[in-house]
Amino acid sequence: MTDDPLPALTGPVEVVGAGLIGTSIALVCSRLGIEVVLRDASEENIRTAHGLGAGRAATDADRPQLVVVAVPPARIADAIVEALGRTDAVVTDVGSVKAAPLAAVTPRVGAADLARYVGSHPMAGSERSGPLAASAALFDGRPWAVTPHGSADSHAVGLVESLVLECGAAPVRMGPTEHDRAVARISHLPHLAAVLVAGRLATAPVEHLALSGQGVRDVTRVAASDPALWQQILEANSEAVLDLLAEVRADLDALMTAVAADSGPDLVEILARGNAGTAAIPGKHGGPARPTRSVFVAVPDHPGELARLFGDAGEIGVNIEDVHIDHDPGRPVGLTELVVERGSAERLLAALESRGWTTHR
Amino acid sequence: MTDDPLPALTGPVEVVGAGLIGTSIALVCSRLGIEVVLRDASEENIRTAHGLGAGRAATDADRPQLVVVAVPPARIADAIVEALGRTDAVVTDVGSVKAAPLAAVTPRVGAADLARYVGSHPMAGSERSGPLAASAALFDGRPWAVTPHGSADSHAVGLVESLVLECGAAPVRMGPTEHDRAVARISHLPHLAAVLVAGRLATAPVEHLALSGQGVRDVTRVAASDPALWQQILEANSEAVLDLLAEVRADLDALMTAVAADSGPDLVEILARGNAGTAAIPGKHGGPARPTRSVFVAVPDHPGELARLFGDAGEIGVNIEDVHIDHDPGRPVGLTELVVERGSAERLLAALESRGWTTHR
Numbered sequence: 001m002t003d004d005p006l007p008a009l010t011g012p013v014e015v016v017g018a019g020l021i022g023t024s025i026a027l028v029c030s031r032l033g034i035e036v037v038l039r040d041a042s043e044e045n046i047r048t049a050h051g052l053g054a055g056r057a058a059t060d061a062d063r064p065q066l067v068v069v070a071v072p073p074a075r076i077a078d079a080i081v082e083a084l085g086r087t088d089a090v091v092t093d094v095g096s097v098k099a100a101p102l103a104a105v106t107p108r109v110g111a112a113d114l115a116r117y118v119g120s121h122p123m124a125g126s127e128r129s130g131p132l133a134a135s136a137a138l139f140d141g142r143p144w145a146v147t148p149h150g151s152a153d154s155h156a157v158g159l160v161e162s163l164v165l166e167c168g169a170a171p172v173r174m175g176p177t178e179h180d181r182a183v184a185r186i187s188h189l190p191h192l193a194a195v196l197v198a199g200r201l202a203t204a205p206v207e208h209l210a211l212s213g214q215g216v217r218d219v220t221r222v223a224a225s226d227p228a229l230w231q232q233i234l235e236a237n238s239e240a241v242l243d244l245l246a247e248v249r250a251d252l253d254a255l256m257t258a259v260a261a262d263s264g265p266d267l268v269e270i271l272a273r274g275n276a277g278t279a280a281i282p283g284k285h286g287g288p289a290r291p292t293r294s295v296f297v298a299v300p301d302h303p304g305e306l307a308r309l310f311g312d313a314g315e316i317g318v319n320i321e322d323v324h325i326d327h328d329p330g331r332p333v334g335l336t337e338l339v340v341e342r343g344s345a346e347r348l349l350a351a352l353e354s355r356g357w358t359t360h361r
Numbered sequence: 362m363t364d365d366p367l368p369a370l371t372g373p374v375e376v377v378g379a380g381l382i383g384t385s386i387a388l389v390c391s392r393l394g395i396e397v398v399l400r401d402a403s404e405e406n407i408r409t410a411h412g413l414g415a416g417r418a419a420t421d422a423d424r425p426q427l428v429v430v431a432v433p434p435a436r437i438a439d440a441i442v443e444a445l446g447r448t449d450a451v452v453t454d455v456g457s458v459k460a461a462p463l464a465a466v467t468p469r470v471g472a473a474d475l476a477r478y479v480g481s482h483p484m485a486g487s488e489r490s491g492p493l494a495a496s497a498a499l500f501d502g503r504p505w506a507v508t509p510h511g512s513a514d515s516h517a518v519g520l521v522e523s524l525v526l527e528c529g530a531a532p533v534r535m536g537p538t539e540h541d542r543a544v545a546r547i548s549h550l551p552h553l554a555a556v557l558v559a560g561r562l563a564t565a566p567v568e569h570l571a572l573s574g575q576g577v578r579d580v581t582r583v584a585a586s587d588p589a590l591w592q593q594i595l596e597a598n599s600e601a602v603l604d605l606l607a608e609v610r611a612d613l614d615a616l617m618t619a620v621a622a623d624s625g626p627d628l629v630e631i632l633a634r635g636n637a638g639t640a641a642i643p644g645k646h647g648g649p650a651r652p653t654r655s656v657f658v659a660v661p662d663h664p665g666e667l668a669r670l671f672g673d674a675g676e677i678g679v680n681i682e683d684v685h686i687d688h689d690p691g692r693p694v695g696l697t698e699l700v701v702e703r704g705s706a707e708r709l710l711a712a713l714e715s716r717g718w719t720t721h722r
Binding site: 027123124125135136137140141142143145172174178179181182183185186187189190191192193194195196197198199200201202204205207208209210211212213215216217218219220221222223224225227228230231234235238241242244245246247248249251252253255256259260262264267268270271272273274275276277278279280281282294296304305306307308309310311313314315320322323324335337360 | 388484485486496497498501502503504506533535539540542543544546547548550551552553554555556557558559560561562563565566568569570571572573574576577578579580581582583584585586588589591592595596599602603605606607608609610612613614616617620621623625628629631632633634635636637638639640641642643655657665666667668669670671672674675676681683684685696698721
C-alpha cells in the first residue's frame, strides 16, 4: 500500500501441505536458492517432494520468514492459526476462497498475529493432484490474487507479493470478499457448468459419445477434478456461488422459453450475450487477444522431421505462437498445426510449400 | 448395409454453399484431383473459394456424381429438394440436425429421388466462418455421422461414406432421429452451457475478469460462435434440446439444494457424476485416452531454438504427443510444454537437462 520496494524473499520458506500447489511453490523457491522446509500429514508426500528437489522436512528449530499454507480448504483456517502461533513469520494461504478462512481465523488470534496473515490465491492448477503433478512452471504468467484484510501489515502484503513475482505470476490485489465474488463467477460457475454437462454424458449411449468433438471435450475438461476438493471449495463460497447459480437458473428458464416458443430474436440475444462474454475475457497475458491463423503441415512420424519443420519455420522468420500435434499412432504421417499471427500465414504457407512441405489451409 | 466395397468418388462433386465446411470439403476433393464445382448465393464466396484452389463456379452443363449441400440450416431442405430436382446425383447435406430437413424434404420429392438423398454431419468446425477459414485438414481424424433414412439407396449411402473417408474422417452410421438426440447431448447442450457461463461474464467487473484462468477459457470457447447459425441449429433440434435442458434444470436444482443445505455427500455425488462423464468421452482417435505428462522447457525467443529443441527430442527418441508454446512478447524466454507418454517423461527431462536445457517439472 506504499510505493516502497517489496521486501526481498530470502527464506526460509515453510510450505505446509506438499500437494500440487505447495510442492510447485517449493520447487520455484528451491530453484531460486531459497531454503524450503516442508510439513505434511503424509510422510510420503514429504519424501516425494524432497525427491523432486523441493526442500526438506521441517524441524522445530526452523525459523521461517514466510509460511505458505497449501492444505485442503476445510483445514486451512486451523493451519493458519497454528502457523501464526508457532512462528513469527508472515503467513499466507493459497486456498480458492478467502473470506471464510479469514472469518474463522480472526477471533482465534491476537491483533498483532492477525496482521502477519495475508491470504492469496494463484489462478493455476491441474485436473491432477499431489506432489508428483507439481511443476515450477505452474504459475508462469498466471494471475495470483493477493487479498489483504483491513488490518494486514504492509510488510506482510509486500512479502506475499514478492513470492508471487518470484513464481513468475502476476499479483492482482483485491479484498477477500471481492475475491470470492470474482472466483464464483470466473472459476466456480464454469466448473459447475462443466460438471452438469459432463453429468449428462455419464449415462449416454456409447454410439452417441462416438460423435464427441473438441467442443464437448473443452467444455467438460475441468469436471475431471477431485470431487472432495471441490465440495470444500463450494461450501466455503456457498453464498456467492448460490447467487450466481440463481442468475444462471433464470437465464436457463429464459433460454428454454425462447427455444420452446421458436422465438428467434430472443434466442439470438441470449447467444450474442455469450459472444460478448467470451470477448470480455482478457488475452492470455493480460493484453487483448491477437488475431491468429492456423497453418497445417503434414509431418512424417519419425524423429527429426519436427526439428526440420521448426528449423525451416525459423529460417522463414515467422513467429510461431502455438503448436498442436494431432498424433495418431495408426498413421505414418501426423498433422502439425502452427498458430501464427494472421498476417504471416500466407507467407509461411508459401515458403513451407517451396521447401517441399505438404500444407493444408 | 452390404459388405460390398464402397463406390469410388470420381466426381464431379458439386458443393452448394462455399462457407467454412463446404469450402473445406471442396479443398479436400480438389487436392485429390476430383473436379469440384461450386454454387453459392454470394459471388464473392465463390471467387474466394476458387482463389484458394477449391474449384470453379458450376454451370448448367455440369453433371455431378455427388452434390454436397453446405448452406445454413434454415435453407438446407430447399437446397436438397432443388439439387434432387436439378440433377440425378447422390445428394448429401452436412447440416448439424438431420430429422427436420428429412421431414421437410420427404413430401416434396418422389420416392426415387428421395432414395438418392443421404444426410450426414461432420463433427468439425471452428468459431470462425466463411471460405477463408476453410482447411483441407478440418476433418482429419474427426467423427462424421452418416444418417440414411429407411428408404435410402445403399449405393448412395456408400458414396457418402466414400466422401467421409476421402476427407480423412471416421464415418459413424446412425438414424436421423438418433443422431439428433446424440448431438443435442454432445454438442448442443455443451454449447448452451458455455453460452450461459459466458453470458454471466459479459457484465462482470473488469477486476474480476483479471483472475480468468485456463478453465473459464476452455468452458466458454465455443460460445464465441455465430448466434444466427446456432439459432437455426437449436430451432431445428428444439425437441431433443428441450428434453436435455429440462434434465439439466433438474440437476441444477439438486445442485443448488445441495450447496444451500451444506450437504457434502450430495454435492460429492453430483461432482463425481461429472468425473464419470469426462471419463466416458472416447480418446481423441476413438481409442482410450492414454496417460500423458507435461515437460516444460525454457526456450529463448529467437529463431532456431525451437528447431534445436525438437532436434534434441528427436535424438533422445521420445515421442511427443502434443506441444504448447506459452509465448509472451514481453519476455526473452518462452516456456514450451512438451506432452509425452507418462512413462517417458523422466527420461526426456534428464536427457534434455544433460544437453543444457532448463526444464521444469
